[in-house]
Amino acid sequence: MKNSLGRVVPDTFTPFTTSDAFTSIPRKQIQEKSKNQPIKVFHSMEDLIDELQIKDGATLSFHHHLRSGDDVINRVCTSLHKRQIRNLTLAPSSIFPTYTGIELLIKAGFVKDIHTNYLSGGVSDLIHQGLLQGLLIMNTHGGRARLIESGDVSIDVAFLSTPAVDKQHNGCGTLGKNACGTLGYAQSDLRYAKQVVLVTDSLVDKIEQIDFDHHYVDYVLLLDSIGEAEGIVSGTTKLTKDPVGIKIAKDTTKLINALGLIKNGFSMQTGAGGISLAVAEFVKHEMIKQGVKGSFASGGIGKQYVQMLELGLFERLYDVQCFDLDAVSSYKQNRHHLAMSASQYGNPFEADPIVNQLDVVVLGATEIDLSFHTNVTTDSFGKVIGGSGGHSDTAYGAKVSIITTQLIKSRLPIIKKQVTTITTPGETVDVLVTERGIAINPLRKDLIELLQDSTLPITSIESLYELQHTYTGIPATLEQSSEVVGVVMYRDGSIVDTIRKKIS
Amino acid sequence: MKKGIAGSLSSCDCYCVATESNHPTIQIDSVVDAFFHEQILQAITQAIQESNHLNVDIHLIDKGAFDYTIQARVLCAIARCFE
Amino acid sequence: MRRSLLFIPGNNPAVLNNSDVFLADGVIFDLEDAVSVDEKDAARLLVAKYLAGIKKGKTELLVRINACDSTYLESDLAAIVMPSLDTIVVPKASVKELKKLDKLLQVLETIRGIKKPIGLLPIIESPQALLEVVPISKQNRVVGLLFGAEDYTASMEINRTKNGFEILYPRNVIAVACKAAFIDAIDTPFTDTLDVDALKVDAQLAKSLGFVGKACIHPSQVEVMNEVFSPTLQEVFQARRIIQAFEEAKTAKLGVFSLDGKMIDEPVVKRARTLLSKAKQAGVWREES
Numbered sequence: 001m002k003n004s005l006g007r008v009v010p011d012t013f014t015p016f017t018t019s020d021a022f023t024s025i026p027r028k029q030i031q032e033k034s035k036n037q038p039i040k041v042f043h044s045m046e047d048l049i050d051e052l053q054i055k056d057g058a059t060l061s062f063h064h065h066l067r068s069g070d071d072v073i074n075r076v077c078t079s080l081h082k083r084q085i086r087n088l089t090l091a092p093s094s095i096f097p098t099y100t101g102i103e104l105l106i107k108a109g110f111v112k113d114i115h116t117n118y119l120s121g122g123v124s125d126l127i128h129q130g131l132l133q134g135l136l137i138m139n140t141h142g143g144r145a146r147l148i149e150s151g152d153v154s155i156d157v158a159f160l161s162t163p164a165v166d167k168q169h170n171g172c173g174t175l176g177k178n179a180c181g182t183l184g185y186a187q188s189d190l191r192y193a194k195q196v197v198l199v200t201d202s203l204v205d206k207i208e209q210i211d212f213d214h215h216y217v218d219y220v221l222l223l224d225s226i227g228e229a230e231g232i233v234s235g236t237t238k239l240t241k242d243p244v245g246i247k248i249a250k251d252t253t254k255l256i257n258a259l260g261l262i263k264n265g266f267s268m269q270t271g272a273g274g275i276s277l278a279v280a281e282f283v284k285h286e287m288i289k290q291g292v293k294g295s296f297a298s299g300g301i302g303k304q305y306v307q308m309l310e311l312g313l314f315e316r317l318y319d320v321q322c323f324d325l326d327a328v329s330s331y332k333q334n335r336h337h338l339a340m341s342a343s344q345y346g347n348p349f350e351a352d353p354i355v356n357q358l359d360v361v362v363l364g365a366t367e368i369d370l371s372f373h374t375n376v377t378t379d380s381f382g383k384v385i386g387g388s389g390g391h392s393d394t395a396y397g398a399k400v401s402i403i404t405t406q407l408i409k410s411r412l413p414i415i416k417k418q419v420t421t422i423t424t425p426g427e428t429v430d431v432l433v434t435e436r437g438i439a440i441n442p443l444r445k446d447l448i449e450l451l452q453d454s455t456l457p458i459t460s461i462e463s464l465y466e467l468q469h470t471y472t473g474i475p476a477t478l479e480q481s482s483e484v485v486g487v488v489m490y491r492d493g494s495i496v497d498t499i500r501k502k503i504s
Numbered sequence: 505m506k507k508g509i510a511g512s513l514s515s516c517d518c519y520c521v522a523t524e525s526n527h528p529t530i531q532i533d534s535v536v537d538a539f540f541h542e543q544i545l546q547a548i549t550q551a552i553q554e555s556n557h558l559n560v561d562i563h564l565i566d567k568g569a570f571d572y573t574i575q576a577r578v579l580c581a582i583a584r585c586f587e
Numbered sequence: 588m589r590r591s592l593l594f595i596p597g598n599n600p601a602v603l604n605n606s607d608v609f610l611a612d613g614v615i616f617d618l619e620d621a622v623s624v625d626e627k628d629a630a631r632l633l634v635a636k637y638l639a640g641i642k643k644g645k646t647e648l649l650v651r652i653n654a655c656d657s658t659y660l661e662s663d664l665a666a667i668v669m670p671s672l673d674t675i676v677v678p679k680a681s682v683k684e685l686k687k688l689d690k691l692l693q694v695l696e697t698i699r700g701i702k703k704p705i706g707l708l709p710i711i712e713s714p715q716a717l718l719e720v721v722p723i724s725k726q727n728r729v730v731g732l733l734f735g736a737e738d739y740t741a742s743m744e745i746n747r748t749k750n751g752f753e754i755l756y757p758r759n760v761i762a763v764a765c766k767a768a769f770i771d772a773i774d775t776p777f778t779d780t781l782d783v784d785a786l787k788v789d790a791q792l793a794k795s796l797g798f799v800g801k802a803c804i805h806p807s808q809v810e811v812m813n814e815v816f817s818p819t820l821q822e823v824f825q826a827r828r829i830i831q832a833f834e835e836a837k838t839a840k841l842g843v844f845s846l847d848g849k850m851i852d853e854p855v856v857k858r859a860r861t862l863l864s865k866a867k868q869a870g871v872w873r874e875e876s
Contacts, residue, residue, distance in 0.1 A: 411516070475539035
């Protein structure tokens with residue numbers, strides 16, 4: 001079966017039709033969990049796992065707020081591996097190269113499906129080799145919230161790394177030695193998992209700023225350590241110093257300005273990539289110059305946006321995860337720095353998710369094609385090296401979605417006739433900015449008209465496609481295996497593309 | 505055996521080792537081999553012919569260099585080999 | 588136009604690959620200071636292959652060769668003289684060496700069938716060169732003079748400062764010599780690549796002395812240079828008023844006329860025309876509407 005983008009979809013899934021197909025579907029929500037048992041506190045992972053009686057076929061979820069520093073997922077996986085529990089479904093919100101415990105389980109053949117929003121490292125290699133018993137399902141941040149609230153994936157146990165827990169067994173992300181800030185990605189897990197475990201290494205008297213309400217909590221597991229603080233802030237990228245990246249960021253800022261978006265009430269989101277950070281920096285200067293006060297910035301938040309909030313350039317920040325310690329302390333101290341859950345952020349079925357209120361979002365791409373379909377999920381060999389995260393959510397929601405990328409990355413041309421893997425459908429991608437020109441999606445006639453008299457280097461994506469080949473030559477097309485190891489799930493639950501096994 | 509080395513392992517560059525040989529071979533290790541093997545081979549071959557030293561082994565470790573860079577590095581390695 | 592001439596190190600493919608994206612009026616591929624002694628041969632080949640493969644656009648392509656008294660001169664020329672090369676930047680220039688270069692180029696151009704003569708952009712970077720600046724400016728092929736303040740101040744045994752007081756004299760001399768010879772005066776690069784505001788001030792000073800552009804040692808400097816050395820909108824506006832008033836005066840058969848109480852004569856009108864043509868080239872002003 002093929003979807004509307006011409007990509008093959010395994011028969012058990014719903015094929016993607018259009019990005020707004022969800023508007024004619026009613027929201028499906030299972031009952032939020034209600035519990036009557038008192039919270040039990042454990043001091044050993046093994047005792048807790050005994051108590052939980054996790055069986056073959058269980059579905060377990062985790063969040064990635066401690067990023068590369070998280071140790072909880074590895075300790076749970078190691079324990080399950082020792083107990084030879086099979087046919088597991090894992091649903092971590094992201095998977096980092098340090099999550100080697102998952103590799104252990106996959107190699108043993110104990111893992112059926114994996115649901116996640118972002119994946120890189122050894123786990124990806126194993127899946128590319130076809131070692132998963134079931135499928136890898138790549139979600140979006142908003143889509144994962146939908147997946148959980150709808151009961152499409154029913155979580156048996158959510159193991160939630162929690163930097164601090166108080167005497168009432170509320171949890172928060174702002175205290176403790178592994179403070180990581182907001183805990184937005186874990187909110188659906190907290191509310192809908194059958195059993196919720198807060199795993200912590202810091203007990204405090206009382207938490208004022210509660211991220212995990214004890215009403216949802218079944219267990220608290222107190223360990224010596226839940227992670228490595230240095231790994232937690234590893235998500236940040238430095239503002240690019242590369243002159244080509246700076247040029248792309250400058251042109252992007254000029255474009256945003258030329259579209260008349262920088263005005264009072266303006267809202268924006270930029271990713272954590274070097275070019276995106278540079279765009280935020282240049283937009284900051286532009287806002288100061290023009291005396292503009294924006295309404296909000298959203299997404300993962302780092303010190304740059306904290307600074308803009310403190311300068312009064314934005315009224316508020318909606319923060320799903322903190323990228324650095326500046327963001328953590330701002331969230332703790334500044335009442336205009338607000339936590340948002342993944343569902344409030346990008347769940348299509350929320351009444352008015354934050355992504356829909358965005359004026360502009362600046363995103364990256366591994367590949368983009370002539371239909372503006374964008375790939376941030378796999379490399380050109382089809383191996384997973386990332387994932388949507390909020391890419392498809394914000395591209396759909398924001399009034400203008402801009403992809404920034406170098407046109408050529410060490411001889412590889414970025415524009416393909418067809419991307420290896422579709423992450424974000426082209427109908428939701430509006431502009432491509434490269435160092436050698438800007439292309440606007442022909443579907444956005446309004447933008448093209450607005451920029452008619454612009455001196456920006458605007459051209460067609462076809463011209464950029466040709467231009468890149470004058471430098472690189474035309475790359476060979478790679479054959480793809482017919483064996484499916486995963487799917488890319490759109491935010492509404494339909495399938496935009498499949499992920500194939502490594503060609504042997 | 506005479507030997508010449510040119511280039512670097514930086515991104516967009518390539519590292520070329522030319523060795524005098526009676527049975528010339530070309531070895532390519534490229535990060536973009538799957539996409540550009542033929543073009544890289546052709547760039548090397550052209551450079552060898554241009555150099556007028558056909559009796560060389562070329563080992564090219566490529567980090568995504570354009571053809572002009574590959575040719576320049578091969579020519580330089582060969583020149584250094586026979587200087 | 589030579590508002591911005593961007594230096595690109597000759598032996599770095601990653602930088603060479605992107606030398607065309609910053610919209611400098613000219614790009615100077617450097618075989619001299621940016622290349623270590625043991626990589627001269629590699630850089631020469633790399634720049635040559637780059638130039639041979641390039642699709643020629645509006646950008647002026649320049650190469651800074653090694654000093655004429657070095658052992659590299661003939662190899663440098665043999666490698667880089669080709670139809671796509673516009674101009675050779677000559678370090679530590681002197682009249683004697685420019686004459687020698689002119690002859691060598693004549694021979695190479697004939698052999699290689701190059702129709703458009705390759706220009707020379709001598710760098711004035713010593714007190715000796717400064718004293719010779721008038722004859723240098725009149726040599727064959729010389730399209731402009733580039734001031735090299737670092738070497739100049741080193742030879743003078745004086746310190747460089749941010750306000751550039753110590754280089755006011757050479758700047759004046761070079762600017763006047765260039766105007767007299769109808770060639771371009773290009774100012775010395777600004778070395779603090781992080782201080783964009785100071786760069787702007789420095790460039791505006793150079794412009795006020797008669798320089799038409801400035802060498803750039805970092806891509807981030809190009810945009811500022813293009814802006815500073817382009818006519819401003821006010822200048823364009825005023826020039827158009829002058830020409831309009833001139834046309835009206837001509838129709839009314841008036842010899843001399845005035846605008847805003849100031850007498851307008853032939854040189855003023857000529858300057859207005861030159862400015863408009865520059866503004867058109869710089870993209871500051873499109874067509875008369």
